[in-house]
Amino acid sequence: MSRLSSVFRIRSVRIPAVTAVATILFAAISTSFLRADPLTPLDQALASVRRADLKQHINTLASDTLRGRAAGSQGGQAAGAYLVQQLRRIGLKPAGGNGDFYQEFSEKGFRNVLSVLPGTDPKLRDRFIVIGAHYDHVGLGTKRTSLGGIGQIHNGADDNASGSAAVLEVAEALAGSGQLDHRRSILFVFWDAEELGLLGSKYWTAHPTIPVEAIDMALNVDMVGRLRDDRLVVFGSRTGVGLRHLAVKHNTRLKRPMALDFNWDLLANSDHHPFFAKDIPVLFLHTGLHGQYHRPGDDADRIAWSGLERITRLLVSLSHDAACRSEMPGFRPVATEESEAYRRKLESSATNAQQRLGAAWDSELAQQGIIQLTDVADDTAADEAKLKKGDRLLKLGGVDIKDAEEFAWRILSSPSQIEVLTRRRNKKKLRIRTLLLPGEAQRLGFEWLVDDAEPHAVVVSGVSTASPAGRAGLKGADRITTVNGRPIARGANLAKLLSQRHGTITLRVERQGRYKPIRLPLQPASGDNSP
Ligand SMILES: [Zn+2]
Structure with missing residues (x-):
């Protein structure tokens, strides 16, 4: 279908002197001819x-x-x-x-x-x-x-x-x-x-x-x-x-x-x-x-x-x-x-929530929606807020923590300063501590890399599951090839194309050799009533 229409376009452009009527005739003749014998x-x-x-x-x-x-x-x-x-x-x-x-x-x-x-x-x-x-x-x-x-x-x-x-x-x-x-x-x-x-x-x-x-x-x-x-x-x-x-x-x-x-x-x-x-x-x-x-x-x-x-x-x-x-x-x-090994590293190299927080949490408890720290790295946001191994995190920015993936996304999408309510192991007393999270807050929930071997695409290096991108079905290792129908030129224009604030961003991704549309609805953050 697309092949035939492109053939027609090229042919009609190559006849500059034809009148409109002649062009229509030509179209009629060529499509019926192509219909009868459509094989190139x-x-x-x-x-x-x-x-x-x-x-x-x-x-x-x-x-x-x-x-x-x-x-x-x-x-x-x-x-x-x-x-x-x-x-x-x-x-x-x-x-x-x-x-x-x-x-x-x-x-x-x-x-x-x-x-x-x-x-x-x-x-x-x-x-x-x-x-x-x-x-x-x-x-x-x-x-x-x-x-x-x-x-x-x-x-x-x-x-x-x-x-x-x-x-x-x-x-x-x-x-x-x-x-x-x-x-x-x-x-x-x-x-x-x-x-x-x-x-x-x-x-x-x-x-x-x-x-x-x-x-x-x-x-x-x-x-x-x-x-x-x-x-x-x-x-x-x-x-x-x-x-x-x-x-x-x-x-x-x-x-x-x-x-x-x-x-x-x-x-x-x-x-x-x-x-x-x-x-x-x-x-x-x-x-x-x-x-x-x-x-x-x-x-x-x-x-x-x-x-x-x-x-x-x-x-x-x-x-x-x-x-x-x-x-x-x-x-x-x-x-x-x-x-x-290098490919796997590249395709999962995006910052994750544990890196931004500077602490790891128990993965089994996380499945029940409980965030209990198992490790706090030196000189990180968690360390500077005096969080310790064994601490349970109960609220982030005043909102209850009930789901680990949701929590991870909120760490990545939070502004740099946010309060966390914690309880130390075997203690009853609750404390509010202030986190100073490094880097920029994510808005869509994924990071990407420019790859010199693939100028037609950028490589998604990580997606946060509970983010807009994650919920829309984007995955790590996807190759984004177009944004709202516009092709990626060596990744340079992607940030600009993604800066859209309202409506829906449609990505075309290549996943394992096949194209797939991903529609990213942009909703204002909850509590954000600004127009
Ligand atoms: Zn053999």
């Missing part, structure tokens, strides 16, 4: 991804005949031959060197399979997007490669006939009709001997068949056949500015977007890593480990076909976009230091 070349490419084709590839590669596709084995060689036959059928050019699809790299008969779809733009055709998957598996398994059932055929339907099938379908979709522009060249690679220690991708990055400097991004597809709970793991989003946005953009264009689990760890556990080590931005898609991983039970009958189809479509539109855009982000060297 990209839509056609996406529609060409078919479950039946994915099934055929996996059933072939993961059949007992190929005996687990161990690198260098007869079955492994037969798997390579099947891939070459498919690439020839699709009409792709060989790119293994010397006019061959294969790049051989061991006397044991290991060989990568490579083909290229040449770019259509004279300026960008020397730049490359690499889309790869390993096609080998562990054969009959060894002590080192099998997690059980040594000597039995390990078909590796998920690991990684699934990724190989997806890459074949992407190649066919992008090359298919010949109607689809792809300005950069795209290198499709099927790695061998991944299971023996990423040997194929390591060999290729040491003996590349195109200049490594010409690669703008490398996509790795390894184990994508077991989509569960709609959850797709995406590694590598930190290796280039805007890569998360790229993945989200194409995920949200799917009929049913998936939950993208952006994982910041980058381990040498698959073929993206040799590219990452060469300072190339990478994305690695994966649907997670399972009970049949590196065991004989990893068979085609357990593949989640609909999930694999959706992931393949995501790959088609994402790689088409990457191949076509004028600029691709450069490598972010700091990605090497941004682990999952």
